[in-house]
Amino acid sequence: xxxxxxxxxxxxxxxxxxxxxxxxxxxxxxxxxxxxxxxxxxxxxxxxxxxxxxxxxxxxxxxxxxxxxxxxxxxxxxxxxxxxxxxxxxxxxxxxxxxxxxxxxxxxxxxxxxxxxxxxxxxxx
Numbered sequence: 207x208x209x210x211x212x213x214x215x216x217x218x219x220x221x222x223x224x225x226x227x228x229x230x231x232x233x234x235x236x237x238x239x240x241x242x243x244x245x246x247x248x249x250x251x252x253x254x255x256x257x258x259x260x261x262x263x264x265x266x267x268x269x270x271x272x273x274x275x276x277x278x279x280x281x282x283x284x285x286x287x288x289x290x291x292x293x294x295x296x297x298x299x300x301x302x303x304x305x306x307x308x309x310x311x312x313x314x315x316x317x318x319x320x321x322x323x324x325x326x327x328x329x330x331x
Contacts, residue, residue, distance in 0.1 A: 214244065214283035214311040217295075217304040221255055222248045228255065229311060230289050234281035235274025239292040242267075242276060244312045249276065253298035283311060 216227040226245025233240065241250040248259035251270050260270045267276045275281060289295050289306060298304040 212283060212311040213308055215286065215289050215306055215308050216244070217241065217298070217306060220246060220248055222246055222259060226312070227309065230284040230292075230295065231276055232282055232284040232288055233269040233272065233274055233276060234279060235269055236272040238269070238271050239284050239288060239295060240270065240276065252294045253303055 214227070214229040214231075216229045218228050220226040220228055220243035223243060223246035226243040226248075228241045228250075229244050230239050231242040231249075232238070238251075241253075241255065242248075243259075247261075247267055249261040249267070249270060250257070250259055261267065266278070268274065269276050269281075284292070286306075286308075295304070295306075299306055
């Protein structure tokens, strides 16, 4: 039986590769939430994705805050509570810069795109 794809909260598409979803990734080292493109691995530390990413396509994809791996466990996609508890994410949603959606992460099957049909309403989570 095939494993279920990992779910993630995402806020739109990456402006660098134009195809990957920008997922909210929780660092297993420092616990901070960053934006991580699930396609090209570009990373932003806040909602200002007009700026160049602070990290991109490094072998172990170190966290820009503490250098722990954003790929290896215990790093993982952020939960709804973690997304809601992150100040910069909450501000961006409140200012309508982001719409928080939930969908299937590419990893481990990189051919799956999150779909709007997988959206989760704020009361579901």
